Amino acid sequence: MRFRPLGVFAVFYLAFLYAPILLLPIFAFNDGTVIAFPLRGFTFGWFAQLGEIPALHSATLNSLIIASSTAVLSTCLGLFAARAATRYRFPLKGGIMGFIMLPLVLPEVIVAISLLVVLMQLGLNTSVFTIILGHTLLCMPFAIAILQGSFSGLDQSLEEAAMDLGETRSGAFRLVILPLVVPGIIASLLICFIISLDEFIIAFFLSGNEPTLPVYLWGLMRFPAQLPVVMALGTVLVGLSIVLLLVANWFRKRGLRKAGQEDTGGFL
Amino acid sequence: MSGPLISLRDVNKYYGEYHALRGITAEIGAGEFFSLLGPSGCGKTTLLRAIAGFEDISGGTITLSGKDMKGVPPNKRPTNMVFQSYAIFPHLSVEQNVGFGLRKSGMSPSEKTKAIGAALEMVGLGQYGKRAAHALSGGQRQRVALARALILKPKVLLLDEPLSALDRKMREDMQVELMKLQREVGITFILVTHDQEEALVMSDRIAVMFEGEIAQLADPEVLYRKPATKRVADFIGVMNFLPARAGDGLEVAGLGRVDMEGVYCPQGDVSGACSVGLRPETLSLLYDGETARARETEGVIDEVVYYGDMTYYDVRLEGLEEPVRLSMRNMVGRDVMTVGQTARVAWDPRAMVVFPG
Ligand SMILES: Nc1ncnc2c1ncn2[C@@H]1O[C@H](COP(=O)(O)OP(=O)(O)OP(=O)(O)O)[C@@H](O)[C@H]1O
Ligand SMILES: [Mg+2]
Numbered sequence: 001m002r003f004r005p006l007g008v009f010a011v012f013y014l015a016f017l018y019a020p021i022l023l024l025p026i027f028a029f030n031d032g033t034v035i036a037f038p039l040r041g042f043t044f045g046w047f048a049q050l051g052e053i054p055a056l057h058s059a060t061l062n063s064l065i066i067a068s069s070t071a072v073l074s075t076c077l078g079l080f081a082a083r084a085a086t087r088y089r090f091p092l093k094g095g096i097m098g099f100i101m102l103p104l105v106l107p108e109v110i111v112a113i114s115l116l117v118v119l120m121q122l123g124l125n126t127s128v129f130t131i132i133l134g135h136t137l138l139c140m141p142f143a144i145a146i147l148q149g150s151f152s153g154l155d156q157s158l159e160e161a162a163m164d165l166g167e168t169r170s171g172a173f174r175l176v177i178l179p180l181v182v183p184g185i186i187a188s189l190l191i192c193f194i195i196s197l198d199e200f201i202i203a204f205f206l207s208g209n210e211p212t213l214p215v216y217l218w219g220l221m222r223f224p225a226q227l228p229v230v231m232a233l234g235t236v237l238v239g240l241s242i243v244l245l246l247v248a249n250w251f252r253k254r255g256l257r258k259a260g261q262e263d264t265g266g267f268l
Numbered sequence: 269m270s271g272p273l274i275s276l277r278d279v280n281k282y283y284g285e286y287h288a289l290r291g292i293t294a295e296i297g298a299g300e301f302f303s304l305l306g307p308s309g310c311g312k313t314t315l316l317r318a319i320a321g322f323e324d325i326s327g328g329t330i331t332l333s334g335k336d337m338k339g340v341p342p343n344k345r346p347t348n349m350v351f352q353s354y355a356i357f358p359h360l361s362v363e364q365n366v367g368f369g370l371r372k373s374g375m376s377p378s379e380k381t382k383a384i385g386a387a388l389e390m391v392g393l394g395q396y397g398k399r400a401a402h403a404l405s406g407g408q409r410q411r412v413a414l415a416r417a418l419i420l421k422p423k424v425l426l427l428d429e430p431l432s433a434l435d436r437k438m439r440e441d442m443q444v445e446l447m448k449l450q451r452e453v454g455i456t457f458i459l460v461t462h463d464q465e466e467a468l469v470m471s472d473r474i475a476v477m478f479e480g481e482i483a484q485l486a487d488p489e490v491l492y493r494k495p496a497t498k499r500v501a502d503f504i505g506v507m508n509f510l511p512a513r514a515g516d517g518l519e520v521a522g523l524g525r526v527d528m529e530g531v532y533c534p535q536g537d538v539s540g541a542c543s544v545g546l547r548p549e550t551l552s553l554l555y556d557g558e559t560a561r562a563r564e565t566e567g568v569i570d571e572v573v574y575y576g577d578m579t580y581y582d583v584r585l586e587g588l589e590e591p592v593r594l595s596m597r598n599m600v601g602r603d604v605m606t607v608g609q610t611a612r613v614a615w616d617p618r619a620m621v622v623f624p625g
Pocket of ligand 1 (some may be wrong): 288310
């Protein structure tokens with residue numbers, strides 16, 4: 001075979017990116033408390049242990065509540081923003097959209113600290129609710145980016161045609177625009193869900209005594225004996241993320257097929 | 269009902285500083301095939317959208333069946349539109365597209381099915397009801413858009429360059445079909461186009477627009493034979509413009525002197541420098557033994573363009589910088605002349621249109 005420098009680069013790149021993640025399941029199934037080669041034997045024990053930690057269960061529940069609420073909230077808000085950005089002209093549009101997208105590039109620690117300060121000033125306690133607010137702030141730009149993609153692909157006259165055929169403005173939106181952006185909405189829901197599920201810094205600052213899964217995981221790291229459990233939990237999380245991504249992609253493709261558009265590939 | 273179906277009175281539209289429609293006044297009758305013709309950016313679409321209710325006008329009134337349309341939204345107007353992009357709903361089937369406007373009609377499902385079937389039949393898509401809308405060709409999409417609008421039996425059908433996306437052959441077929449359809453349903457059609465040939469072929473009357481103003485509103489024949497301004501004359505078909513001087517009679521470069529009587533002056537009497545318009549088919553080449561019915565002039569053939577049924581000649585006349593273009597019908601026993609040949613050109617002062625300047 002011919003020597004291909006770029007091919008070699010690609011192999012190294014992928015190895016560097018995914019090898020550490022591959023280690024997760026390997027050690028999660030390893031029958032030993034030390035995270036080191038050689039492997040000792042195969043076991044489901046660590047996964048079984050996951051079922052016996054009540055604190056883990058409440059953290060999981062918190063995370064699911066937060067991730068679902070965040071996904072719904074940021075997708076709804078993103079829907080409004082994306083629609084406004086693609087359909088209407090208004091003064092200072094560029095500036096406003098820029099401000100909404102800002103959390104994408106702000107250091108998360110700064111956002112987390114500022115949010116904490118604001119909550120203290122307002123006299124609010126940190127809780128699941130405050131994490132939802134923080135995560136929504138963080139996820140909004142992603143939701144907008146995804147939904148803007150769906151909206152901008154639409155022919156403007158579709159909506160006008162619906163109104164011309166007797167529908168009100170809201171009827172036209174419901175019957176024509178919404179069905180055509182459903183794939184974008186589902187993609188946005190799933191992506192926001194994953195981001196919120198995996199988010200650590202804001203959750204760490206705002207969680208108080210209601211930790212999320214990543215915060216709980218971080219706590220576990222202090223006990224070396226628990227490391228295999230961490231590995232097992234990590235494996236579950238990675239598996240879940242991959243499944244969600246595949247589902248999101250399936251929905252996106254189905255939506256495109258239904259709308260008769262070209263699949264240009266790429267998730268976002 | 270008496271009076272025009274649509275009446276536009278001093279309609280103005282501003283986009284910010286830009287004056288897109290400048291005092292449009294026109295009346296359109298019931299059952300009329302009316303065209304808005306003009307170059308790109310002259311405001312045709314804007315006017316159509318104002319009639320449909322998609323654009324608020326900045327001044328003037330639009331009346332439909334005697335009712336002022338100010339503040340009436342598109343879904344409450346007795347108009348339907350065929351969009352330039354057709355705007356077929358891609359997530360619905362052909363049937364669902366065509367039936368979309370019937371949602372609020374109060375028809376029973378079986379009545380709806382019948383109406384949809386009839387509408388599809390009318391545009392020749394009887395077999396295509398179950399197709400997904402995105403699996404249609406350009407011409408089929410257009411038919412769906414037509415059926416979808418006509419099923420609601422609007423008083424006015426608005427069409428924004430409906431044929432511009434089709435290839436030439438298809439376009440010519442659809443022109444004839446649209447005309448037939450319009451006669452069949454008896455609905456007023458307002459067609460936007462920048463194709464003068466299309467407008468001439470299809471319309472009862474045409475409004476020629478330049479820069480947001482109607483330059484001339486007339487039926488096709490008047491528009492072609494008696495253009496109101498030099499610009500209209502230039503936009504509709506081909507016209508030769510010969511420099512001339514008016515005074516005691518008309519001195520036309522290349523042709524000579526003619527009486528002022530009999531020539532057509534759309535902008536009133538002219539004096540001094542002016543411009544004489546002559547259509548190519550009003551000039552002809554004389555073959556041996558033929559004599560001109562009115563006047564003749566000698567020239568040299570500069571260019572021959574052969575079209576099969578017709579031949580276009582560019583002929584140089586003495587005293588004219590530009591050659592004049594004339595068209596001849598090709599006939600048996602009449603050979604196409606060749607470049608460089610000297611030929612006699614027959615012309616008639618009664619075909620002249622004189623513009624000032
Ligand atoms: N929403 C708008 N905002 C600002 N200017 C506009 C808007 N819509 C149209 N215009 C301007 O108004 C003028 C007329 O536009 P219009 O679309 O009516 O032209 P048209 O005659 O339909 O041209 P075409 O043949 O290219 O479709 C153009 O100069 C256009 O730039
Ligand atoms: Mg236009």
